[in-house]
Amino acid sequence: MGRIVGKAFVIMTSLWSGEHHGVLSALIVLATALGFSAYAAADDGFPTRPVTLVIPFSAGGSHDLNARVVTRVIPRYLGQPMVVRLVPGAGGQKGALAVAESEPDGYTLLFGHNLIDQLQPHVSDLPYDPMTAFRTVWKLNQATAVIYVSAEKGYTTLEGLLSFGLERPGELVFPNSGKWGFSFTVGAMLMAHTGLRVNMVPYKGGAPVRAAMLAGDGDFASAPYLNVRSIHQAGKVRILASVTADRLKILPEVPSFGELGLPHEGAIMERIVMAPAGTPDDRVRVLEDAFRKLYRDPSFNDLMDKMGESLDYMAAAEYDAIRPGRSQAYKALVAALLR
Amino acid sequence: MTAVALVMHWQVAVAVSIGVAIGILVGGLPGLTTATAIAIVLPFSFFVEPLIGLPFLIGLYKGGIFGGSIPAILIATPGTGASVATILDGPALVRKGNGRKALEMALYASVTGDTASDVLTLLLVVPFAAAALLAGPPEMAAILFAAIVLTIIAGTTSWLRGAIMACIGILLATVGRDPLEFGQRLTFGMDILEGGIPLLPMLIGLFAIPELMRMIALRKSATGRIPPPVDPGPGLTLGEFKRAGRTIARSTFLGSIIGIVPGMGQPVAAFSGYAMAKRASPRPEEFGRGSLEGIAAAEAANNAVNGPTLIPLLTLGIPGDKITAILLGAFVAHGLRPGPQLVEQHGPVILAILLAMLLSNLLLLVIARVLIPAVARLVTMDPNLLAPIVLVLAWTGVYLYRSDSSDLFFLALFGVLGVLARRGKFDLAPMVLAFILCESLEYSVGQTLNLARDGVLEYLLLDRPGAIIILLSVSGVALWVGLSEKRSLS
Amino acid sequence: MLNPACLFLILVTTFAAATLAALPWAVDSPQPLFGSLVSVLSPGTFPAAAALGILVFSVIEWVRRSRDGEAEESSLQPALERRGMVVVILLVALSALSFDSLGYVLTLMLASAALAIFMGCRSPVQLVIVCAGTPTLIYWVLTRVFTIYLPAPG
Numbered sequence: 001m002g003r004i005v006g007k008a009f010v011i012m013t014s015l016w017s018g019e020h021h022g023v024l025s026a027l028i029v030l031a032t033a034l035g036f037s038a039y040a041a042a043d044d045g046f047p048t049r050p051v052t053l054v055i056p057f058s059a060g061g062s063h064d065l066n067a068r069v070v071t072r073v074i075p076r077y078l079g080q081p082m083v084v085r086l087v088p089g090a091g092g093q094k095g096a097l098a099v100a101e102s103e104p105d106g107y108t109l110l111f112g113h114n115l116i117d118q119l120q121p122h123v124s125d126l127p128y129d130p131m132t133a134f135r136t137v138w139k140l141n142q143a144t145a146v147i148y149v150s151a152e153k154g155y156t157t158l159e160g161l162l163s164f165g166l167e168r169p170g171e172l173v174f175p176n177s178g179k180w181g182f183s184f185t186v187g188a189m190l191m192a193h194t195g196l197r198v199n200m201v202p203y204k205g206g207a208p209v210r211a212a213m214l215a216g217d218g219d220f221a222s223a224p225y226l227n228v229r230s231i232h233q234a235g236k237v238r239i240l241a242s243v244t245a246d247r248l249k250i251l252p253e254v255p256s257f258g259e260l261g262l263p264h265e266g267a268i269m270e271r272i273v274m275a276p277a278g279t280p281d282d283r284v285r286v287l288e289d290a291f292r293k294l295y296r297d298p299s300f301n302d303l304m305d306k307m308g309e310s311l312d313y314m315a316a317a318e319y320d321a322i323r324p325g326r327s328q329a330y331k332a333l334v335a336a337l338l339r
Numbered sequence: 340m341t342a343v344a345l346v347m348h349w350q351v352a353v354a355v356s357i358g359v360a361i362g363i364l365v366g367g368l369p370g371l372t373t374a375t376a377i378a379i380v381l382p383f384s385f386f387v388e389p390l391i392g393l394p395f396l397i398g399l400y401k402g403g404i405f406g407g408s409i410p411a412i413l414i415a416t417p418g419t420g421a422s423v424a425t426i427l428d429g430p431a432l433v434r435k436g437n438g439r440k441a442l443e444m445a446l447y448a449s450v451t452g453d454t455a456s457d458v459l460t461l462l463l464v465v466p467f468a469a470a471a472l473l474a475g476p477p478e479m480a481a482i483l484f485a486a487i488v489l490t491i492i493a494g495t496t497s498w499l500r501g502a503i504m505a506c507i508g509i510l511l512a513t514v515g516r517d518p519l520e521f522g523q524r525l526t527f528g529m530d531i532l533e534g535g536i537p538l539l540p541m542l543i544g545l546f547a548i549p550e551l552m553r554m555i556a557l558r559k560s561a562t563g564r565i566p567p568p569v570d571p572g573p574g575l576t577l578g579e580f581k582r583a584g585r586t587i588a589r590s591t592f593l594g595s596i597i598g599i600v601p602g603m604g605q606p607v608a609a610f611s612g613y614a615m616a617k618r619a620s621p622r623p624e625e626f627g628r629g630s631l632e633g634i635a636a637a638e639a640a641n642n643a644v645n646g647p648t649l650i651p652l653l654t655l656g657i658p659g660d661k662i663t664a665i666l667l668g669a670f671v672a673h674g675l676r677p678g679p680q681l682v683e684q685h686g687p688v689i690l691a692i693l694l695a696m697l698l699s700n701l702l703l704l705v706i707a708r709v710l711i712p713a714v715a716r717l718v719t720m721d722p723n724l725l726a727p728i729v730l731v732l733a734w735t736g737v738y739l740y741r742s743d744s745s746d747l748f749f750l751a752l753f754g755v756l757g758v759l760a761r762r763g764k765f766d767l768a769p770m771v772l773a774f775i776l777c778e779s780l781e782y783s784v785g786q787t788l789n790l791a792r793d794g795v796l797e798y799l800l801l802d803r804p805g806a807i808i809i810l811l812s813v814s815g816v817a818l819w820v821g822l823s824e825k826r827s828l829s
Numbered sequence: 830m831l832n833p834a835c836l837f838l839i840l841v842t843t844f845a846a847a848t849l850a851a852l853p854w855a856v857d858s859p860q861p862l863f864g865s866l867v868s869v870l871s872p873g874t875f876p877a878a879a880a881l882g883i884l885v886f887s888v889i890e891w892v893r894r895s896r897d898g899e900a901e902e903s904s905l906q907p908a909l910e911r912r913g914m915v916v917v918i919l920l921v922a923l924s925a926l927s928f929d930s931l932g933y934v935l936t937l938m939l940a941s942a943a944l945a946i947f948m949g950c951r952s953p954v955q956l957v958i959v960c961a962g963t964p965t966l967i968y969w970v971l972t973r974v975f976t977i978y979l980p981a982p983g
Contacts, residue, residue, distance in 0.1 A: 052978055085742055085978040094534050123860070124521070173790065179521055179867070188862065200867050201476075201789045202519055204602070204782065207657045211601060214655065215472040217790065231655070337862060371971070499890045506882035507841060509875060510848065517872035522857030524872055525848065548917060555913035555948065723948040724959050727941035731963045734924060734937055739971075742978060744928035751921040758914065759840070762833035777875070785870035792869075 046106055046283050050081040053273070055111050056095025057086070066140060066271060066309060067111055073300040077293040078286075092116040093126060100133040104278030106287060109137060114270040115185065118327040122334040123180055131327060134274040137284055138291040139314035141304075142270040143224035145186050145243040146254070150213050151236050158240040158260060161220055162194055169197035175209045175218035178202055182269045183209065185333075186222040186243055192336045193263045213237065224269070225251065226308045243267040266329055272319065288316050354391045355699045358398025359706050365399070366406020369418045369547075370539060370736025376403060390688070393670070394695035400662060401453065401699045404605075404642060405707060408445040412634075413438065413718045414729050415550035416736065417542045420775045421605035424613045424637035426546050427768060431629030436570045439715040443575040444631045445638045446707050448583065452591040452639030454700045457646035459595055461693050467599050467647055468654040474600040476786035477799060477806035482600070483780045485813035486607045487773050492820045493614030494766040495627045501769045504760075508773030509780075511536050518778050519785045531745050538775065539740040544753025545760075545767055547733045552758060554726040571715035575631075583635040586616045590636045594643025601651045601659040602779065605641050610772045612640025618820075627766075646696060653689060834894075838887055845883035852877055916947055932982035937964035 053071065055063050064086070071082040087095035092112055099110035117130045147158060155161040165172040176184040179202065190196060201218070203209045206227050212218045214236060222243065231237050242248045244267075245258035257264040273291070275284060294300050295313055304311055365376040376399065407418035412429030425445065432441035460467060474482070491501035514525040515535025526532040590612035597608040616636030617626045626633045648659040649666075658667050718725065737750050760767055787806075791798035799807050848855075856873045859866055924940045931939075942960040950956060971977045 050972075083972075083978050087742060170792070179519075199789060199792065200862075201786050202782070202868070203786070208602065211472060211651070211655065211657045212475065215475055217475050368967070371977075497890075497893075499886055499893065503838075503841065503883055503886045503890065506845075506879045506886065510845065510879035510883065513876040513879065517856075517859075519868045519870060520857075520859035520872055522859050522872050524857065525851075525855045525876060527851075527855060551917060552913050555917070555944075723945060723950045724955060726948055727945040727950075727960055728963055730920070730941050730944050731937050731960075731967065734921075734940065735933075735964075735967055738928065738933070738979070739977070744925050744980070747921050747925035747928070751918050754917060754921070755914070759833060759837050763837035764834060765837055781870070781875050785868050788869035 046286055047078060047080040049107065050083045051078065051106070051287075052083050052085050052108050053111050054085050054087050054095045054099050054108065056092035056098075056116070062309075063111055063113070063271060066304075069300065069303045070140070070294065073297055073303070074290055074294050076297070078290040093120070093124070096130070096134075097127055099274070099276060100128040102276055104276035104280075106275060106279050106283035108276065109287070110134065110274045111140075112272060112274065114268070114272060114326065115180065115182065117272065117274070118323060119180060119185065119330040119334070121327070122331045131324060133277055135277050135279065135284065136314075136316045136319040136323070137273040137275050137287045138316060139319045140271040140273060141310045141312060142268055143182075143226070143310070144248075144268055145182065145222045146225045146228070146248075146251070147186075147220055147222055147240045147243065148213070148228055148232070148237045149220045149240055150216060150218070151238050152216060153219060155220065155240065156238070158255065158262075161240060162196060165196050165198060165219075166194070170199055172196075172198040172219045173201055173217065174198040175201050175203050175212045175221050177206050177209055177223075178204065182224075183222040186267045188337050189263050189267060189333060192333065229308075266326065266333060284316060348390075350391055351394050351695065352698065352702065354395040355398035355695060356702050356706065358395040358400075359402035359699060359703050362399040362402020362404075363406040363409070363703075363707065363710065364402075366403040366418060367409045368735070369410050369416045369543065369732055370739035372419065372739075390691060393666075393692055394699065396666060397692070397695050398699040398702065400666070401645070401696070401703050402706075404645070405446060405449050405703060408449070408638060409442065409714060410732065412441045412445060413714070414547065414725075414732070416547040416729065416733055417539070418736070419605070420538065420542070420771070421609045421637075421641050423542060423546065423606070423768070423771050424609035424641070425634060427613065427627050427637075428630050428633035430550060431627075432631070432634070433569060433718055435572075435629050437572045437629070437631075438569070438718055439571045439573065439711060440575045440579070440631060441634055442711045442715055443708075444580070444583065444634045446704065446711065447575065447580055448587050448590075448635040448638040449642040450700050450704045451587050452594060453642040453645055454697060455588075455591045456595040456598065456643040457693065457696050457700065460646035460650060461690075464650060464654070467650040470599050471601060471651040471655065471657070473805070474603075475803070476783045476790060477803040478809065479600070479602070480780060480783035480787055481806040481809035481813075482597075482603065483607070483776045483783065485809055486611050487769065487776060487780075488813050488817050489614040490610045490772045491769045492817055493617045493626075494769060496764055496766055498817075498820065500765050504765055504767065504770035505773040508770035508775075509777045511541075511770075512774045512777030513781075518782045531748070534741070536774075537740055537743070537746050537749055540737040540746040540749040541753045541774070542771065543733050543736050544750040545757035545771070547729065548750070548754030549757050549761055551726060551729055551733070552754075554722045554729070557722055569719055571712070571719060574712075579631055583632050586620070586632050586636045587639040589615060589619070590639035591643040594640035595647050597640075598644035598647030598659070599650060601648075601657050603644075604660055605644050606772060606775050608640040608644045609637045610768065612636045613768075646693075649693075649696075653692075838891065841883060842887045845880040845887075848876065849880040849884070852880070916944070920944060929980050930982070933979040934964045934968050935982060 053067055055067055057063050064084070067084050071084055075081050087098050093116075096110055096112060096116055099108055102108040117134065120126060121130055149155045149161065155164070161172075174187050176187055178184060183206070184200065184202075187198065187200065191198065198219075201212075203212060206223050209218070209221050209223065210228065210231065213221050214231065220240070225232075225239070225242070225248065228237060228239075232239060239251060239254050241255050241257055241260060241262075242251060243257050243262075243264050245256060245264055247254060247256045247259070257267075273287075275287070291313070292315070295311060301311065362376070365371050404421075407422045408425050408429070410416040410418060411422035411425045413433060415426050415430040417423050417426055429441050429445075432438065487505055491505055492498050494501040494504075512535070514532055516522065516533070517524050523533065590608075593612050593615065594608040597603045597611070613626075613633060613636045616632060617623050620626065620630075620632055622630070622632075648663055651657040651659055652663045652667055653670075720728075733750070734747065737746050738744060740746060757767065760770075787799075788795060852873055856876070859868060859872060861867075920940050920943060924936050927936045927939075938961050941963065942956055945956055945960055968979055972979055
């Protein structure tokens with residue numbers, strides 16, 4: 001189809017411009033162009049050309065940064081470059097859709113997170129069903145959250161904050177990084193469980209939330225500890241609790257949601273690399289192996305360590321096994337929230 | 340001072356120079372945003388020590404910002420929203436045979452504005468950091484609104500037309516998903532609109548297509564001859580630069596203030612600087628028709644944002660825009676976790692980085708100065724061949740924006756709109772700025788209303804007087820301008 | 830002969846009015862959380878305000894024009910320019926269709942060659958160097974050096 005179109009407009013414009021010599025020139029160009037494009041893809045082993053990693057967020061986010069480190073080192077083990085393609089929009093749906101609709105040949109992968117995969121289907125009308133559209137290649141790492149308050153406000157314990165808030169519904173300000181993002185979900189879970197009602201002011205990402213908290217525009221917020229570590233160590237914020245089952249090793253004096261009897265299942269952001277569902281098993285295995293070797297690479301470990309990112313990975317089959325259960329759990333959560 | 344010693348290694352200078360050179364190249368290709376380039380280059384910088392890697396990135400950043408002015412001036416093709424303010428006068432200067440002057444003014448104004456604001460940043464780190472936190476949602480909303488109003492009243496036509504264009508910009512920006520709730524809005528079920536109207540294809544359509552049309556009108560097969568070559572013209576004279584001095588100072592001041600507030604951005608600075616320069620100029624009618632002062636105003640403001648923008652990043656770990664967000668990643672990867680302790684723990688390194696910024700300005704000046712005569716000569720190429728190259732660059736820019744070939748349809752749509760608006764004498768600047776700022780404006784207004792809960796007016800008056808002050812001053816100016824316009828008409 | 834300013838105003842007012850009318854259907858209503866809405870600002874507010882603004886300002890502008898009169902306005906494009914516009918639009922549309930199937934390099938080679946020929950360039954040497962060379966060069970720099978994705982044929 002494309003070729004016909006191509007020929008059509010070249011001939012058309014040369015005729016339009018009214019001189020026949022143009023047709024000859026045009027055909028020469030066409031011939032050059034077609035000749036150039038005649039490269040056949042060799043079929044003796046996957047991958048034989050670069051693999052595209054679609055990131056459904058905009059430049060500069062944590063996915064982008066993680067991906068840059070991965071794509072820097074993984075070609076050693078994959079044998080081909082891995083190219084990042086940013087397709088931001090609609091909370092990640094645009095990029096996810098692009099991958100869902102792409103050829104399941106292993107050359108197009110999605111680098112998203114669990115909330116896009118397991119939570120979004122229950123809150124938005126998606127043009128794809130993540131469970132049937134994608135299969136896992138590798139889970140890169142994850143992040144859990146803590147609840148923090150500005151040091152200038154008087155809250156010293158989570159219980160104190162909660163009881164204060166329960167008495168005044170809608171008054172506490174909870175800045176979050178956007179609807180159904182990681183911090184919003186944590187807040188929503190807390191609200192559903194305790195009956196707390198807060199004023200959820202949206203911000204564009206975790207950094208503006210931190211700014212708002214420091215400026216006194218928020219009462220409490222949720223974020224991965226790594227993101228607030230520097231302001232915590234500087235004494236500008238207080239960590240009231242960690243949204244995990246047990247206490248964090250780096251914060252032994254901070255109580256966990258688990259011991260406080262608060263919900264923490266699902267309060268996690270897992271970064272996952274996925275492929276379209278129809279991708280053949282052997283190709284997925286090749287990709288998985290490349291990641292496995294990547295994770296043993298010393299320079300990769302060093303770089304990720306410098307970024308402060310965790311490396312608790314999960315292999316393809318393992319993660320695929322837990323996805324449906326997680327999705328159901330999020331579905332129940334959402335049903336409870338959207339009454 | 341150890342910081343100076345750290346920076347004065349020849350390797351740093353080499354790293355910065357390479358960064359600047361690549362940055363100019365990257366910025367010169369429309370659609371290849373500096374953010375993308377920095378993100379790509381980032382991992383390479385990890386393998387060298389921070390005092391080489393970071394200055395390299397800074398050089399790339401600075402080079403990129405200047406690089407974006409080149410296609411804006413020479414072929415009216417914007418690389419980013421901020422370059423649009425330069426397009427208002429750049430191509431006109433090229434047509435008048437002053438292309439080289441335009442490029443040099445852009446360079447000198449950029450470097451001056453950047454250096455001045457870097458020095459200010461060095462001296463005022465602490466107060467800047469405190470100021471960064473002062474602007475919450477209500478102040479943001481007020482400033483953004485003020486910027487749009489300023490651009491309306493600084494237009495070449497009546498403010499009414501400017502207001503119409505601004506409203507069009509806002510309406511177009513609302514198509515897609517609403518920023519607060521992510522619900523679909525005005526998409527009528529069409530997939531192509533689901534992500535909203537793409538900015539760069541729109542800009543390239545509005546500005547580059549009419550320019551392409553102009554070249555087409557001069558084509559050989561129509562007029563029967565090759566059009567006379569456009570002379571790149573003489574270089575900028577010291578006198579011309581001096582005359583723009585006050586404008587550059589004003590723009591630098593404006594840009595620095597805007598730079599302190601995370602998330603404000605270069606377009607606001609560029610357009611506001613331009614608008615204020617026009618208001619203050621003894622020759623306002625030149626603006627929009629090839630005014631060197633206009634270029635100086637936009638470029639100085641644009642670049643003055645860079646230095647202060649690093650402050651919230653370094654002291655609080657809060658990036659001001661996409662590029663600084665990536666730089667944040669670079670800092671982190673080199674073991675420098677920005678935050679309140681960064682200055683205490685790694686003071687000399689921070690100082691060294693700020694000095695590297697000054698160094699990169701210097702090197703940018705040197706490198707670009709050498710490149711400009713060659714680059715300016717490019718437009719003297721036969722338009723019959725220049726036009727296809729512009730086509731290639733424009734189409735590429737459109738595609739690179741979000742890897743979507745259907746964005747070419749937007750190129751066509753806005754090409755027609757651009758031609759029509761131009762012929763009907765409707766200014767594009769208010770529409771473009773309103774379009775760019777609408778999302779932030781709506782977001783800030785939404786946040787403000789949430790924060791205010793019940794009484795918006797009370798909240799603003801009692802808790803956020805700053806916002807009220809800004810709104811009142813801008814309304815005052817607008818009213819005064821509107822009345823004086825009316826008086827001059829009757 | 831309709832002058833461009835009028836044409837623009839009419840186009841714009843029609844668009845605004847249509848949007849205003851369609852607004853209730855065209856905007857997704859936000860989901861409530863725990864029975865109340867999260868955002869105070871409704872998604873329909875900004876578009877409605879903008880559309881209203883267009884209508885109001887356009888009417889005032891129209892009144893002002895008919896009262897003050899406007900200096901000579903050129904009519905809409907001489908014939909030659911119209912042809913140029915059609916060619917550009919056509920090239921854009923065709924490029925959009927063939928980008929993904931033919932790939933970046935081919936599409937741009939053909940489009941730029943078509944434009945060059947339309948402009949009157951006849952020399953095959955120039956055509957190959959400029960129209961074949963430029964997209965190829967950009968393609969290699971972007972995909973190999975910068976590892977940015979550009980569509981390839983197929």
